[in-house]
Amino acid sequence: GIKKKEANVLFVGLDNSGKTTIINKLKPEDAQQHDVVPTVGFTVEKFKNKSLSFTAFDMSGQGRYRNLWEHYFKECHGIVFVIDSTDKLRFAVAKEELSMLLDHNEIKRKRIPILFFANKMDLRDSVSSVKLSSMLKLEDIENKPWHICSSNGLTGEGLSEGTEWLSREME
Numbered sequence: 020g021i022k023k024k025e026a027n028v029l030f031v032g033l034d035n036s037g038k039t040t041i042i043n044k045l046k047p048e049d050a051q052q053h054d055v056v057p058t059v060g061f062t063v064e065k066f067k068n069k070s071l072s073f074t075a076f077d078m079s080g081q082g083r084y085r086n087l088w089e090h091y092f093k094e095c096h097g098i099v100f101v102i103d104s105t106d107k108l109r110f111a112v113a114k115e116e117l118s119m120l121l122d123h124n125e126i127k128r129k130r131i132p133i134l135f136f137a138n139k140m141d142l143r144d145s146v147s148s149v150k151l152s153s154m155l156k157l158e159d160i161e162n163k164p165w166h167i168c169s170s171n172g173l174t175g176e177g178l179s180e181g182t183e184w185l186s187r188e189m190e
């Protein structure tokens with residue numbers, strides 16, 4: 020058959036936003052873990068789903084590990100930035116981390132696609148993807164394709180819309 024595209028995808032975003040939960044849900048069912056724990060440092064997961072052959076770099080979002088993100092900027096083909104859409108107190112922190120990423124030398128010169136997940140859409144106090152995108156000023160992103168989807172990492176809702184977009188952009 021046709022060989023699926025191989026892609027290094029970097030998952031970043033603050034701690035507790037749902038990165039590991041989302042990656043777990045993207046995996047084939049028989050490879051999914053029952054419980055997800057906070058990531059220490061980072062983990063690398065290789066798996067295939069219907070749109071991509073992934074090497075997912077699952078970074079910890081805890082403050083003390085965020086300096087690890089930049090080590091993977093050079094080799095990634097796509098970025099997934101996950102935001103807890105209920106964590107209003109930390110939207111400013113997420114925005115700051117996004118600015119650091121966009122200003123980094125390895126990212127600045129690349130036309131790399133960035134997918135945003137406005138995660139935890141199932142919770143009552145979640146902010147819509149439209150509102151989140153204006154709060155994070157995504158329209159100011161220069162020379163990079165980006166896309167934002169609401170998602171539920173627990174059920175998988177919204178994930179395939181996002182990864183299909185990412186897969187097209189990485190062609």
Ligand code: GTP
Nearest residue numbers: 034035036037038039040057058079080139171172
């Ligand atoms: P770090 O590894 O610490 O950076 O966190 P993370 O971004 O990997 O978050 P993780 O996947 O560990 O999820 C944090 C918590 O949020 C867990 O209790 C998840 O079950 C929960 N969670 C993740 N996605 C969703 C979602 O869409 N809805 C709800 N209600 N809870 C979610």
Ligand code: MG
Nearest residue numbers: 038039057058
């Ligand atoms: Mg994690």
